[in-house]
Amino acid sequence: MEIQEQKQLADNLLNKLQFHPDVVLAGGAPRDWTVGMEAKDLDIFLGGVENIDVPNLAKEVQAAIGHELKEITTKEYEDSPFVGFECEIEGQLVQFLFHKNRTEQVIAEFPFNCSRISYKDGVFTKHKTFFYFEDYN
Numbered sequence: 171m172e173i174q175e176q177k178q179l180a181d182n183l184l185n186k187l188q189f190h191p192d193v194v195l196a197g198g199a200p201r202d203w204t205v206g207m208e209a210k211d212l213d214i215f216l217g218g219v220e221n222i223d224v225p226n227l228a229k230e231v232q233a234a235i236g237h238e239l240k241e242i243t244t245k246e247y248e249d250s251p252f253v254g255f256e257c258e259i260e261g262q263l264v265q266f267l268f269h270k271n272r273t274e275q276v277i278a279e280f281p282f283n284c285s286r287i288s289y290k291d292g293v294f295t296k297h298k299t300f301f302y303f304e305d306y307n
Contacts, residue, residue, distance in 0.1 A: 171262045173203055177292075179262055180212055184290055186234045190227070192217040194295075196277050196288040204287065204294060211263040215277070215288075220270035224253050231255070231266055239266065 171179070180195045187193045193216050199209035219227060232239050235257075242254035242265065253268045269276050273288070277297045280286050286297040 171208065171260065173206070173208055175260075176209055176212065176262065177203070177289075179260060179264075180214075180289060181292065183212070183214060183235055183259075183264065187214070187216070187231065189230065189234065190216050192273050194273050194277075194288040194290045196273065197280065197285050200287040200289040200294055201285050203289070211265055213265050213267055215273045216266065216268045217271060217273035217276055219253075219268045222268075224268055227268060228255055228266075235259070 176199065180199065184193060184195060193214065195212055196215050197213045199212050202209045216227070216231070228239055228241075237257045237259055239255035239257050242256055254265055255268075256263060256265045258264070274297065277286055277288055288295045288297065
């Protein structure tokens, strides 16, 4: 899927998920788009879910987007405050990552500075110590 199509899909999904107060697209996709690359997947973060019924929220997300979600049960998430779900939409892998913390805090803690970027409503936001690789040339 081309970058513009990925952005349109992301905008559409984020619009459908406006019922959740803390939802953004973050990580690899916005990072890749800023350097002109297509993303391999779209990671949509829903933050502040510590006291929320996660199975019920997953059902709400599923109903809002019109696609069945499957839980991600990889080792990557075993000891994490994340609960992840995924589906394929229009040939694009989309992951929905529920986190107990607010998305701003989650993004600021990404291990790679260049991934500390989010996307929502057509706007890229850099988070805590974000830098481009070109900054070090």
